Amino acid sequence: MSEYESAFLTFLWECVDPLMKAIDPVYAQIPHRRSDVLRVDPIRTDDGREIPVAEPLAVSTDLIMSYERAIAGDFTEISEIVERAAHATLSQVMPGFYELIDRTTMATGNVVDAGGVLTYDALLDALEKVHISEFDEAGQPVGMSLLMNPATAQNLQALGSPTAEQDARYKAIMQRKREEADAGRRHRRVPRDRNGTGV
Structure with missing residues (x-):
């Protein structure tokens, strides 16, 4: 060339x-x-x-x-x-x-079998399997998107609003994942010099 x-x-x-x-x-x-x-x-x-x-x-x-x-x-x-x-x-x-x-x-193994039926519970099951390492200041996950084909998106819209129990489960999942992300950051130790002091 x-x-x-x-x-x-x-x-x-x-x-x-x-x-x-x-x-x-x-x-x-x-x-x-x-x-x-x-x-x-x-x-x-x-x-x-x-x-x-x-x-x-x-x-x-x-x-x-x-x-x-x-x-x-x-x-x-x-x-x-x-x-x-x-x-x-x-x-x-x-x-x-x-x-x-x-x-x-x-x-x-990060697969959820919803039996061909889209439900909020199936989406929450999938969310349980997602590793989220970063949240913004508002507590929302960074760089996370839900992708689906148009037909599935229409089915999701047809579900209407989640129930109070489903909403509570979502909040509990996100709270736990925020705590896991915070714990992961705390475990990152600062490199130390020979005298044991941080650099």
Whole structure:
């Protein structure tokens, strides 16, 4: 690959990635980090087990364009290519992402079988299994989202308001998880020097 081709591909990705985030709100929430090394670390469970995850997902898209039109100042074709590339990449990345979540939750046992019926009790059972390590000043979990398909979202809306017992259970779960998060922070000890004083 020539220097010019490499520069163009970098430019193309800088255009495609923001469009992918605009198209798919779930993709937009996935943390992104550039790396020159592809490394796949296993997931470590609380009981010390290591669960292998998927290999890096290879994504490919065929793009054909005329450089002459772009050089002449006509960027219509580039805009069309960016849009096609964004949709094509999402169609490959997101199924792999959801498959990884499914495989990981099954392997770690963080699965709740609601018997095909969505209920607040099933959601609370799932919440019990979620590890929450950070809360904001208002006591709300940081970086936590509930994702579901449109049909399930409609079923959730149809449930109406939770009962007083369900609301009390939710508050008890969150209180316990806040206490667990606080305890985890307290257990992080400050490094000490040779004289035993904190640094």
